[in-house]
Amino acid sequence: MSKITYSISSLNSILKKARPSQVCIVTSGILAKKLKWAINEIKFSNIKTVLIPDGEKAKEWEELQKLLAQFSKLNLDRNSIVIALGGGTVGDLVGFAASIYLRGVRYVQIPTTLLGQVDSAHGGKTGINFLKYKNQIGVFAVPLVTVVDTRFIRSLSREQIADGLGEIIKAGLIKDKSILSILNKETLNSLPKSQRLDSLVKKSIAVKLSYTEKDFRDATVRQILNAGHTVGHAIELKYKINHGRAVILGLIQELQFTESLGLSASSVRINLVRLLNHLGITMGKKMKAGWSSVIHDKKITGKTIQFPVIQKEGKSKMVELDLNSLKKFIEKV
Numbered sequence: 001m002s003k004i005t006y007s008i009s010s011l012n013s014i015l016k017k018a019r020p021s022q023v024c025i026v027t028s029g030i031l032a033k034k035l036k037w038a039i040n041e042i043k044f045s046n047i048k049t050v051l052i053p054d055g056e057k058a059k060e061w062e063e064l065q066k067l068l069a070q071f072s073k074l075n076l077d078r079n080s081i082v083i084a085l086g087g088g089t090v091g092d093l094v095g096f097a098a099s100i101y102l103r104g105v106r107y108v109q110i111p112t113t114l115l116g117q118v119d120s121a122h123g124g125k126t127g128i129n130f131l132k133y134k135n136q137i138g139v140f141a142v143p144l145v146t147v148v149d150t151r152f153i154r155s156l157s158r159e160q161i162a163d164g165l166g167e168i169i170k171a172g173l174i175k176d177k178s179i180l181s182i183l184n185k186e187t188l189n190s191l192p193k194s195q196r197l198d199s200l201v202k203k204s205i206a207v208k209l210s211y212t213e214k215d216f217r218d219a220t221v222r223q224i225l226n227a228g229h230t231v232g233h234a235i236e237l238k239y240k241i242n243h244g245r246a247v248i249l250g251l252i253q254e255l256q257f258t259e260s261l262g263l264s265a266s267s268v269r270i271n272l273v274r275l276l277n278h279l280g281i282t283m284g285k286k287m288k289a290g291w292s293s294v295i296h297d298k299k300i301t302g303k304t305i306q307f308p309v310i311q312k313e314g315k316s317k318m319v320e321l322d323l324n325s326l327k328k329f330i331e332k333v
């Protein structure tokens with residue numbers, strides 16, 4: 001079971017109780033400067049800081065090796081605690097490194113991007129990229145605690161906020177339509193300072209946990225969290241756009257597809273496009289998924305695909321669909 005706390009001060013009492021031999025904060029050089037205020041709030045007598053590269057570069061094999069070497073150099077032992085301070089890339093690398101160092105030391109997630117706070121820091125997936133493929137090597141490992149402090153959101157750019165909103169919108173569509181109602185009262189500009197931000201983040205986390213806690217290893221119900229991702233991943237790969245934007249495009253196109261099969265209400269897609277306009281998220285030129293990347297989707301078996309279908313706002317289910325009908329749809333988008 002994941003433990004979540006919503007402030008760094010409560011992390012300090014958890015650390016005190018856990019009595020680690022050492023605490024090691026891992027973050028990028030850029031974030032160590034930008035988020036000095038947060039590092040200063042973490043109180044423990046013996047804190048070390050290790051810097052890793054910023055962004056996706058952190059998830060390279062060589063960086064894992066370097067980080068483990070740092071752990072060893074600092075003499076971290078089985079009783080140490082490692083803190084991942086940063087976005088999804090930091091959480092993924094550090095969670096993985098902590099889980100294999102000395103067969104596993106405790107780690108804490110402090111997600112600092114919107115995507116990290118609502119998505120990547122929950123559910124226990126950790127890992128790195130390998131041979132040009134994303135997240136190929138990793139383990140499921142639950143952190144000691146995840147600290148979700150929305151003060152981090154204030155220093156994010158509009159683009160980074162839009163990125164996180166992709167997963168938040170998805171959470172609203174698949175399970176909790178009150179998320180969509182909140183978003184309809186906000187814009188990209190208003191959200192970072194909004195009083196509704198905390199509740200939006202908490203509701204989105206609750207949606208993710210409602211699936212990951214029933215299906216930790218992603219074999220059944222957790223797969224509904226992949227709504228928008230079959231098409232989205234293929235678009236992300238082809239156009240090198242950020243994940244959240246790709247998920248939004250994926251959601252729209254997948255809704256068009258399931259609508260054509262009579263499985264989704266057309267109002268879902270129409271309202272979604274209206275919401276994006278309202279928020280100030282512009283989607284730009286038309287993007288088309290490549291079929292060869294779509295068929296790499298892990299949910300495909302033979303001639304069918306297990307597909308997350310959003311029936312109406314806040315209601316979804318997995319449905320086995322004919323692969324050929326998806327292919328025809330993708331080719332004519």
Ligand SMILES: NC(=O)c1ccc[n+]([C@@H]2O[C@H](COP(=O)([O-])OP(=O)(O)OC[C@H]3O[C@@H](n4cnc5c(N)ncnc54)[C@H](O)[C@@H]3O)[C@@H](O)[C@H]2O)c1
Nearest residue numbers: 055056087088089090112113115116119120125152155156
């Ligand atoms: N483990 C999972 O379940 C899971 C789920 C989704 C995504 N992911 C992974 O997450 C990664 C993407 O995460 P991300 O979008 O957080 O990217 P990221 O970690 O690369 O962070 C994006 C940028 O935001 C900056 N940043 C972070 N916090 C900031 C702050 N508070 N203020 C200003 N700038 C800040 C960072 O310096 C970085 O340049 C991908 O590698 C993806 O595979 C993992």
Ligand SMILES: [Zn+2]
Nearest residue numbers: 167229243247
């Ligand atoms: Zn995603």
